[in-house]
Amino acid sequence: MSTLSRLEKTLFRLQAQHACLAHAFAAIASRPGPVVELGLGLGRTFDHLRRHLPEREIHVFDRVNGAYEDCQPDPALLHLGEIEETVPALAGRLAGRVVLANADLGSHDRDCNRQLALEGFEEPPRPAGLREGCYYLYRRPA
Numbered sequence: 001m002s003t004l005s006r007l008e009k010t011l012f013r014l015q016a017q018h019a020c021l022a023h024a025f026a027a028i029a030s031r032p033g034p035v036v037e038l039g040l041g042l043g044r045t046f047d048h049l050r051r052h053l054p055e056r057e058i059h060v061f062d063r064v065n066g067a068y069e070d071c072q073p074d075p076a077l078l079h080l081g082e083i084e085e086t087v088p089a090l091a092g093r094l095a096g097r098v099v100l101a102n103a104d105l106g107s108h109d110r111d112c113n114r115q116l117a118l119e120g121f122e123e124p125p126r127p128a129g130l131r132e133g134c135y136y137l138y139r140r141p142a
């Protein structure tokens, strides 16, 4: 049995996500470009992104729209369907322009997450104090 309870795992994952996103917001502050949210879910992270990045175009992907009524994305920027199909379909519009992509597809698998991060990305130093294995940061080398 794991030394951490499910409650603790959830707590640490959310703390890590919050800290990683704060880190990313600072890192992209001087760089223009759209943002991508992979996995709308209930819309909690989308709500966080839009509050901290109010000027950004935020493209949101999910197979269904199950977001809270007050966390609804702009319908023009909501792409419903399997991301394996909807993301490539937007490549012409987004490729080379996206400054931040938050992947919250419900996978706890590091290898699966690494595949999503795409080739050529590196793992930058993580914000201090975060537990290993809760959330992952990737960056395209300058």
Ligand SMILES: C[S@@+](CC[C@H](N)C(=O)[O-])C[C@H]1O[C@@H](n2cnc3c(N)ncnc32)[C@H](O)[C@@H]1O
Residues within 6 Å of the ligand: 038, 039, 040, 041, 042, 043, 044, 045, 046, 061, 062, 063, 064, 066, 081, 082, 083, 084, 104, 105, 106
């Ligand atoms: C953990 S939830 C996202 C939570 C959300 N970020 C929030 O803050 O409420 C994962 C979401 O990813 C979506 N998802 C997982 N795999 C997907 C895929 N291959 N294509 C499209 N959506 C997918 C699921 O439908 C689900 O809504």
